[in-house]
Amino acid sequence: MAAQFDLTGQRIAITGASGGIGSTTARLVAEMGADVMLSDIEPPQALADYISSKGRESSAASLDVTDRDAVEAWAADCGAVTALIDCAAICPFDDWNDDGWDEVAARVFNINLHGPLNLTRAFMNGMIERGNGGRIALIGSIAGRIGGVAAAPHYAMAKGGIHGFVRWASRRGAPHNILINAVAPGPVATPMTQSQSFDGDIFPMKRIAEADEIAGPLAFLVSPAASYIAGAVLDINGAMHFS
Numbered sequence: 001m002a003a004q005f006d007l008t009g010q011r012i013a014i015t016g017a018s019g020g021i022g023s024t025t026a027r028l029v030a031e032m033g034a035d036v037m038l039s040d041i042e043p044p045q046a047l048a049d050y051i052s053s054k055g056r057e058s059s060a061a062s063l064d065v066t067d068r069d070a071v072e073a074w075a076a077d078c079g080a081v082t083a084l085i086d087c088a089a090i091c092p093f094d095d096w097n098d099d100g101w102d103e104v105a106a107r108v109f110n111i112n113l114h115g116p117l118n119l120t121r122a123f124m125n126g127m128i129e130r131g132n133g134g135r136i137a138l139i140g141s142i143a144g145r146i147g148g149v150a151a152a153p154h155y156a157m158a159k160g161g162i163h164g165f166v167r168w169a170s171r172r173g174a175p176h177n178i179l180i181n182a183v184a185p186g187p188v189a190t191p192m193t194q195s196q197s198f199d200g201d202i203f204p205m206k207r208i209a210e211a212d213e214i215a216g217p218l219a220f221l222v223s224p225a226a227s228y229i230a231g232a233v234l235d236i237n238g239a240m241h242f243s
Contacts, residue, residue, distance in 0.1 A: 004225035008033030011057075012222060013078045015065055015119060016087030017044040020190025021139065025085055025215040030056045032219060037078040039063035040088070063088075065115030068122075075122040083135040083222035084123040086116050091155050091192050105154035112158035113165075120169055124178055133177030135222040136169075138162055139214075140184040142237050149187055150196050159184070163233045170231030179230045181221045185214050186237030205238035 012029050016022040017038035026036050026047060035057035038044045043060040051058035063074050065088045075081075089112045092104055116138050127134035143151040144159030151159075162182055170180040187193055187208040200206045217234055220226055235243050 005220070005223050006033055007219070007223060010034040010082045010222070011037070011078070011080060012083045012085060013037045013039070013075070013081045013123065014085045014087060015039050015063060015115075016089060017047060017060075018042060019087055019089075019192065020211040021185075021188060021214050021218075022085075022087030023047055024211040025087060025218050026051065026058075028212070028215045028219050029085075029222070030054060030058070032223070034083075037061070037081065039074060065118060066110040068118045071115075071118040072122045075119075075126055080130055080132075081123065081126070081134070082132070083137070084119060085137045085218050085222060086119050087139055087218075088115055089139060089192075092152060093150055093196060094152050096153055108154040109158055112155065113161045116162060117165065120165075120180065124169070124173055124180075127173075127178050128176050131176075134173075134179075135226070136173070136178065136180040137218050137221040138166060138180075138182040139218075140166070140182045140233050142184055142186040142235070142241055145184060145235070145243055146241050149198065149202070166233055167231045174230045179221075179226065181226070181229055181232045181234070183214060183217050183221070183234045183236050184243075185209055186240050188214055203238060204240055207238075209236065209238065 012034045014026050017026050018040040030036050030051045039061045043062045045060040048058040048060035140162040141159035143156040144163050147156050166182045173180045
């Protein structure tokens with residue numbers, strides 16, 4: 001059974017690796033045996049150095065996921081990866097009546113929706129060419145299910161789009177043994193949410209999630225244990241919502 005969660009020999013690319021979920025996931029999959037290629041707007045070099053110090057191969061790159069050419073270049077630099085975990089996202093807690101909101105919304109759509117499209121296309125095409133299958137795990141949100149807890153409409157719309165995109169892409173990946181899935185967390189205690197004060201009483205478990213509680217399911221989705229899961233969006237919200 002332990003072999004089902006062994007990532008030895010796997011090569012995993014992770015975006016948004018400086019963030020709470022991304023960095024925690026990178027550490028976890030490295031502990032499970034994977035080599036890890038990391039990216040974020042600023043290269044997460046300290047994290048790559050830490051992972052390398054533990055005996056795994058790791059690299060850090062600067063990447064704007066909205067730049068298709070840059071994404072495809074990074075995918076080529078990463079080489080023969082077996083999995084992609086995309087954690088790059090932003091979540092402004094603003095009001096759609098605010099001045100300049102439309103410009104913010106465009107940025108949210110570009111990073112949270114167009115970014116995953118760029119990444120999935122680049123890495124999926126490489127996986128198809130190599131013919132060895134692969135895994136892709138994206139991050140949706142409870143906001144894409146119910147509108148979220150404190151999220152603005154641009155974030156809810158973008159994350160709902162991720163859920164639909166996973167199902168579309170999974171039908172095209174599955175014939176090549178490329179399994180594409182997502183997780184849909186509720187609020188998570190990361191730097192992204194630190195500006196918000198969530199009332200624990202509104203949550204069935206009386207608290208929001210910790211980053212490692214999202215990293216675990218992401219690692220599962222790229223592990224041998226998830227070999228027949230495709231097109232799934234796993235709800236991780238402590239019984240707040242059932243889909």
